[in-house]
Amino acid sequence: MVDANAASEEKKKSLNFIELMIEEDLKNGKNNGRVHTRFPPEPNGYLHIGHAKSICLNFGLAEKYNGKTNLRFDDTNPSTEDTEYVDSIMEDVRWLGFQWDKEPYYASDYFDTLHEYAIRLIENGKAYVCHLTQEEASANRGTPNKPGIESPYRYRSVEENLELFRKMRNGELPEGTCTLRAKIDMASPNMHLRDPAMYRIKFAHHHRTGDKWCIYPMYDFAHGQSDYVEGITHSICTLEFEVHRPLYDWFVENIGLTGDRPYQTEFARLNLSYTVMSKRKLLQLVNEKIVTGWDDPRMPTICGYRRRGYTPESIRMFADKIGVAKRENLIDVSLLEHCIREDLNKKANRALAVLNPLKMVITNYPEGQTEELEAINNPEDENAGTRMVPFSREVYIERDDFMEDPPKKFFRLAPGREVRLRYAYFIKCNDVIKDNDGNIVALHCTYDPESKGGKSPDGRSVKATIHWVSAEHAVKAEVRLYDRLFVSPNPDDAEEGKDFKSNLNPDSLKLVTGLLEPSLLKATPGEKYQFERIGYFCADKDFTPEKPVFNRTVSLKDTWAKVSGQM
RNA sequence: UGUCCGAUGGUGUAAUUGGCAACACAACUGAUUCUGGAUCAGUAGAGUCUAGGUUCGAGCCCUAGUCGGACAACCA
Numbered sequence: 170m171v172d173a174n175a176a177s178e179e180k181k182k183s184l185n186f187i188e189l190m191i192e193e194d195l196k197n198g199k200n201n202g203r204v205h206t207r208f209p210p211e212p213n214g215y216l217h218i219g220h221a222k223s224i225c226l227n228f229g230l231a232e233k234y235n236g237k238t239n240l241r242f243d244d245t246n247p248s249t250e251d252t253e254y255v256d257s258i259m260e261d262v263r264w265l266g267f268q269w270d271k272e273p274y275y276a277s278d279y280f281d282t283l284h285e286y287a288i289r290l291i292e293n294g295k296a297y298v299c300h301l302t303q304e305e306a307s308a309n310r311g312t313p314n315k316p317g318i319e320s321p322y323r324y325r326s327v328e329e330n331l332e333l334f335r336k337m338r339n340g341e342l343p344e345g346t347c348t349l350r351a352k353i354d355m356a357s358p359n360m361h362l363r364d365p366a367m368y369r370i371k372f373a374h375h376h377r378t379g380d381k382w383c384i385y386p387m388y389d390f391a392h393g394q395s396d397y398v399e400g401i402t403h404s405i406c407t408l409e410f411e412v413h414r415p416l417y418d419w420f421v422e423n424i425g426l427t428g429d430r431p432y433q434t435e436f437a438r439l440n441l442s443y444t445v446m447s448k449r450k451l452l453q454l455v456n457e458k459i460v461t462g463w464d465d466p467r468m469p470t471i472c473g474y475r476r477r478g479y480t481p482e483s484i485r486m487f488a489d490k491i492g493v494a495k496r497e498n499l500i501d502v503s504l505l506e507h508c509i510r511e512d513l514n515k516k517a518n519r520a521l522a523v524l525n526p527l528k529m530v531i532t533n534y535p536e537g538q539t540e541e542l543e544a545i546n547n548p549e550d551e552n553a554g555t556r557m558v559p560f561s562r563e564v565y566i567e568r569d570d571f572m573e574d575p576p577k578k579f580f581r582l583a584p585g586r587e588v589r590l591r592y593a594y595f596i597k598c599n600d601v602i603k604d605n606d607g608n609i610v611a612l613h614c615t616y617d618p619e620s621k622g623g624k625s626p627d628g629r630s631v632k633a634t635i636h637w638v639s640a641e642h643a644v645k646a647e648v649r650l651y652d653r654l655f656v657s658p659n660p661d662d663a664e665e666g667k668d669f670k671s672n673l674n675p676d677s678l679k680l681v682t683g684l685l686e687p688s689l690l691k692a693t694p695g696e697k698y699q700f701e702r703i704g705y706f707c708a709d710k711d712f713t714p715e716k717p718v719f720n721r722t723v724s725l726k727d728t729w730a731k732v733s734g735q736m
Numbered sequence: 737u738g739u740c741c742g743a744u745g746g747u748g749u750a751a752u753u754g755g756c757a758a759c760a761c762a763a764c765u766g767a768u769u770c771u772g773g774a775u776c777a778g779u780a781g782a783g784u785c786u787a788g789g790u791u792c793g794a795g796c797c798c799u800a801g802u803c804g805g806a807c808a809a810c811c812a
Contacts, residue, residue: 183750183759211812246811303810312808314737348810358739360808369810388812412740412807435741437805442747448812490760492749494742497805501747504761514774549774580772589770623770634770702771729772 185493187226187434191234191403200402200429204236207401208262208269209276209392211243212254212376214448215463216261216471218484218505219439225488226436227405228267239399240269244277245391247375255376257463261471266481276386276395277377283386283394284338286424287349287367291330295423296367297323298333300347309355310363316356317363323352337370340383344370351390353419361416365389393417394424396431404431407438408495439491440499443653444469445660445669459673460654464710466720467654467677477651478697478707478722480516483509502653506723513697513705513722518546518553521591521636522685522700524648526565528611528640531596534562539641542622544592558686560593563640565684567702570635571612573601578732580632582612589634591701595620636701643684646717648706650679683719690714697722 184192195202206227210220231238240262244250259273290296299322301309311317325333334349336342349368357363367390372383396404404417410433417433440446445454446469454460454468463470466477474484487508491500521544539561547553566582575583582588587597600613619626623634657663657672664671689698692708699705704724712718 183752185749209812213812243812249811306810307808310808312737313739314808316738317808345810360739363808366810371810385810387810392812408741409806410812414740437742490748492760494749496742498748501761504748507761510773519771545770548769548771578772591770625770631770633772636771699771699773702773704773725771725773727772732772 186495187230187403187405187436187493188233190434191230194402195234203400203402203429204231204234205239205270205400205402206231206236206405207239207241207274207396207399209241209243209395209406210258211246211249212251212258213246213249214254214452215257217446217448217451218441218444218469218471218474218487219446220261221265221471221484222439222488222491223405223407224262224265224267225485226493228269229488230403230405236402237270238267239271239274239401241274241276241395241399243388243392243395244275244376245386245388247371247373247385250376252376257472261475264471264475264481265484274395274399275377276391277375279391279395279398280378280382280386282398283391286394286420287334287386287390288331289424290351290367291334291349292327293423294327294352296349296351297325297330298337298347299323299350299364303345306348306366310360311355313358313360319355320350320364322347323364334368337368337384338382340372342370344372346370349384351416351419351423353416359412359415361389361413362419365416389413389416390420393420393431393433394426397421397426400429401431402429404433406433406435408435408497409438411435435495436493437495437498440497441469441505442499442502442658443655443660444502445655450669453670454654459670466649466651475695476707476710477720478513478705479509480512480697483512486512499659509705509723510726513699515549516547517697517699517705519544519548519699519701520686520689521558521638522646522648522683522689522703522706523565523567523636523638523643524650524681524683524700524703525568526684527568527571527609529564529566529596529637530611530613531562531564531594531616532599532613533615536562538562539639542592556688558592558688559639559642560590561639561641564590564637565640565643566590566612566635566637570633571598571609573609576733579729581635582633587631589620589623589631590637591634592623593621593637594618594623595625595631636703638684638686640684642687644687644690644717646683646685646689646719648681648683649709649718649720650681651721652677652679685717689719690717692717692719699725 208227228238299320309318348366350364353362355363366387368384371385414433421430464472464476487505541557542560543555544558571582594616596614596616598614602611604610654677655672656674660669660672694708694710694712696708705722706719707722709718709720
């Protein structure tokens with residue numbers, strides 16, 4: 170029995186419009202209570218965060234209503250598709266934490282069935298072979314405002330159509346000579362109903378069916394029927410397919426499919442500020458080497474986020490928070506950043522790292538002495554334990570943590586001021602050492618031996634605790650500071666004559682050599698850390714102890730940056 | 737000069753289906769803190785695109801507009 174309190178304590182989350190529809194279906198006993206969704210990517214590119222929204226939606230719905238979700242590759246266009254993408258898509262879906270029902274499916278699994286359906290439509294006088302060229306067909310289709318005109322081939326006999334279609338199929342007709350078209354209505358206000366193509370001739374090698382076929386079904390003819398064959402109950406896609414729905418229904422009805430049939434429902438795709446999402450543009454970024462590849466940590470691809478240090482949990486949390494609706498939206502990236510900070514705050518071990526070093530000499534600390542100080546790995550997680558960090562007479566601190574002439578609100582180190590070195594000692598700045606040009610090259614400080622571990626023996630307090638790393642023990646690492654790829658919230662808003670690339674952020678990647686506490690050498694590729702007071706970092710996939718590389722996932726919230734106007 | 741869809745704080749998403757517009761992010765204030773992080777407490781911000789109508793009562797229903805989006809691949 171469910172605990173009534175637990176049930177009422179858990180805040181009732183309101184349902185989105187798709188959940189509402191499903192619950193209505195369930196109530197009406199539709200599909201005998203089955204809920205079966207599908208995620209149908211075309212294997213012609215890498216998955217991005219927009220796909221993640223769809224994946225979370227489809228798999229999430231199935232989870233919630235005790236149903237199943239198929240992974241189906243929509244591979245009806247052999248000239249653009251490739252197994253390379255099949256593999257990456259499966260990896261990404263699994264990484265997000267979802268398991269599809271049984272084996273992955275392919276639209277190409279149904280080529281035979283689809284072919285039979287096509288013949289059925291021809292036999293019923295609902296499809297015909299059209300010999301119009303692509304240009305002619307396009308001209309005859311009219312425009313959204315003007316009705317099209319019927320093809321001269323529209324009223325061929327069933328026998329002739331059957332024969333012609335057989336020839337298409339058998340490779341007797343060259344590419345481009347004709348198509349099989351549904352006979353619907355050339356005057357329909359919906360362009361998709363103006364005798365859409367069902368099959369085209371393509372002498373292309375298919376990644377799964379090889380050279381078995383030289384005719385391939387179009388999306389509209391393949392999709393709904395694939396849904397039907399798989400027993401999909403709810404076929405969920407993005408808004409731009411809304412005008413396809415009448416055609417989706419037309420095929421299902423006119424082929425005469427019996428039993429449960431699928432219904433298409435559309436939702437608004439994800440748009441993220443400072444991000445481009447279209448496959449074409451992402452491909453362009455890769456091809457023109459603006460980024461290093463599909464998994465460049467600045468890319469909004471799943472593999473990009475993975476390499477950047479995002480967790481599956483954070484992306485699922487994000488998908489949950491953005492909701493599902495039908496109106497166009499532009500989600501603020503800060504929400505995504507909030508999700509990864511929230512997740513990593515609980516999970517990531519802390520470490521000390523200095524990215525912009527300033528040397529500090531602790532003049533009253535014995536020369537040659539080293540001690541190991543205990544540091545907490547994660548204050549948010551008691552089980553994370555502690556580690557030892559070496560300390561010595563010379564340390565590096567962050568340049569930003571010192572100001573010779575500090576403004577009022579600057580709490581950190583300044584001449585004559587005392588701060589705490591995290592987990593180490595209270596130190597006081599006595600001298601500022603400069604070179605001939607007046608640049609600060611080092612600080613001379615003194616420490617209070619009584620404050621070992623960072624404790625305040627006499628109860629006195631300091632206004633700041635800063636991070637540091639022992640000069641003698643520090644290890645160098647390449648640190649990649651990633652920032653948003655575009656400077657404009659909507660990169661497509663470009664000046665006349667310019668495109669989204671004019672909005673690229675020139676500082677989307679800064680390489681620095683960081684000085685890290687030695688324990689960081691034990692990191693493994695993909696491992697996530699919080700560099701205290703800086704941000705979350707992830708050991709790159711190419712990380713080795715010989716050549717350590719860390720990627721910045723996201724910075725920590727920085728109220729000082731706000732106060733000082735750096736943000 | 738078409739068809740379809742949409743419109744609620746800065747951004748998203750809700751509103752028991754006709755009953756005092758809520759939640760999250762962002763912002764701001766304060767407390768607290770060995771991370772200017774985290775945490776906690778609090779503040780501000782929309783009267784729901786416009787105009788009519790129905791109703792005791794409309795963000796929800798009706799009518800007419802306005803604005804935005806999608807649709808004219810042998811792409812998906």
